[in-house]
Amino acid sequence: xxxxxxIVAAFALLAAPLYWLxxxxxxxxxxxVQILSRYLKAAYxxxxxxxxxxxxSQDQKLKPEKVYVSEQEPFTxxxxxxxxxxxxxxxxxxxxxxxxxxxARVKVALTLPDATSLSPLLLEWDEDRLNALSPAERQKLIxxxxxxxxxxxxxxxxxxxxxVLIREDKTWKLLLDWGKGLQVIFGATVPATGQLEAxxxxxxxxxxxxxxxxxxxxxxxxxPKIISTRISHKIEPSELRPYLxxxxxxxxxxxxxxxxxxxxxxxxxxxxxDIPANAREVSVTYEFKLEP
Numbered sequence: 001x002x003x004x005x006x007i008v009a010a011f012a013l014l015a016a017p018l019y020w021l022x023x024x025x026x027x028x029x030x031x032x033v034q035i036l037s038r039y040l041k042a043a044y045x046x047x048x049x050x051x052x053x054x055x056x057s058q059d060q061k062l063k064p065e066k067v068y069v070s071e072q073e074p075f076t077x078x079x080x081x082x083x084x085x086x087x088x089x090x091x092x093x094x095x096x097x098x099x100x101x102x103x104a105r106v107k108v109a110l111t112l113p114d115a116t117s118l119s120p121l122l123l124e125w126d127e128d129r130l131n132a133l134s135p136a137e138r139q140k141l142i143x144x145x146x147x148x149x150x151x152x153x154x155x156x157x158x159x160x161x162x163x164v165l166i167r168e169d170k171t172w173k174l175l176l177d178w179g180k181g182l183q184v185i186f187g188a189t190v191p192a193t194g195q196l197e198a199x200x201x202x203x204x205x206x207x208x209x210x211x212x213x214x215x216x217x218x219x220x221x222x223x224p225k226i227i228s229t230r231i232s233h234k235i236e237p238s239e240l241r242p243y244l245x246x247x248x249x250x251x252x253x254x255x256x257x258x259x260x261x262x263x264x265x266x267x268x269x270x271x272x273x274d275i276p277a278n279a280r281e282v283s284v285t286y287e288f289k290l291e292p
Contacts, residue, residue, distance in 0.1 A: 032104035032165045033094050035172040044090065044112070045083040046075040056166050056173040062206050063178055071205060071213040073266070077131040078138055082122060085142055086113050089149045095160070102167040103175075107160065114155040121145075178206045182271060185283045186215055191290050195223040198288050201264070210273040212247065216266045217286060221257035228291035230254040233284060240282045243275035254291045 039054035048069045052060070055068075075083050089112070096107035115125070121144060123129040133141065148154040165172040184207060186200035197220040207213050221227050231251045235241040246252075247268040257263065 032106055032172045036106055036163055037092060039174050041087045044087045045080060047080060048072045048074045054174050056175045057168060059176045059178045067202050067205055073214050075127060078133060079127040079130040082130060085145055089113050104165045107162045109160050111156050111158050114157045117155040181206045181208045182279055183281045187285045189285060190288045195227055196229060196288055197222055207271050209271050209275050212268060212270050214266050214268050216264050218264050220262040221259060224259050226256055226258055228254045228256045229288050230291060231286045231288050234287055236283045240279055243272040245270040245272060
């Protein structure tokens with residue numbers, strides 16, 4: 001089950017299919033808000049391939065699309081369709097827009113569906129269950145969302161956030177400024193017996209304070225018998241350990257692997273907002289141990 005609600009809590013991942021100003025805006029002023037709206041819509045729906053299109057090229061140089069998408073765990077199938085439907089109900093209003101050459105600073109007020117209150121209707125956001133629904137059940141669920149919204153019975157939440165966009169090739173792109181973020185380097189150690197093979201699917205990434213991100217490790221049992229393994233996290237420098245929270249980890253408890261079995265396990269991390277401003281790099285090593 002994907003942790004959709006964790007993303008809803010972060011305004012950087014909100015979405016809005018429409019925007020409006022109190023008076024008709026000039027095209028030059030409206031363009032950054034329109035691009036921001038498209039990015040937010042895609043990110044809210046967990047359509048991260050689409051969201052990546054609206055990120056600045058200087059950020060993309062630091063984080064390829066494959067890495068960006070894998071860190072976020074996108075929705076697929078009908079779960080994605082449901083999330084896109086919800087994004088249609090979001091409203092964003094530009095409260096401040098400052099253009100400074102090739103940069104635009106935008107403050108927006110957002111109103112969006114409270115995903116927590118919709119969880120019972122949406123099968124607790126269990127992606128497998130949503131994608132297994134029949135065509136008739138899918139249509140009924142989408143109609144229920146429409147009815148809730150049109151009837152004013154869908155619970156909404158409000159908030160504000162600020163964004164920076166940069167002009168590129170006659171359009172605008174979101175500047176996430178990953179270059180000023182924290183570089184996270186992943187590694188693994190395994191027992192010297194050679195029974196276990198393990199490595200991260202992504203060796204390094206760049207994240208900002210306050211962000212959630214996912215990392216996946218591929219683990220293989222190279223022995224002819226069933227083995228059980230678990231990990232401990234080694235974080236260096238040690239003074240940064242308190243600022244890297246483990247939201248969930250599939251390897252904290254022992255897992256069993258059949259002979260020759262290869263499986264991927266994911267961990268969700270959060271970088272605390274109060275991490276020291278001068279922190280630039282941290283390494284995370286998964287130390288695999290065999291259980292008796």
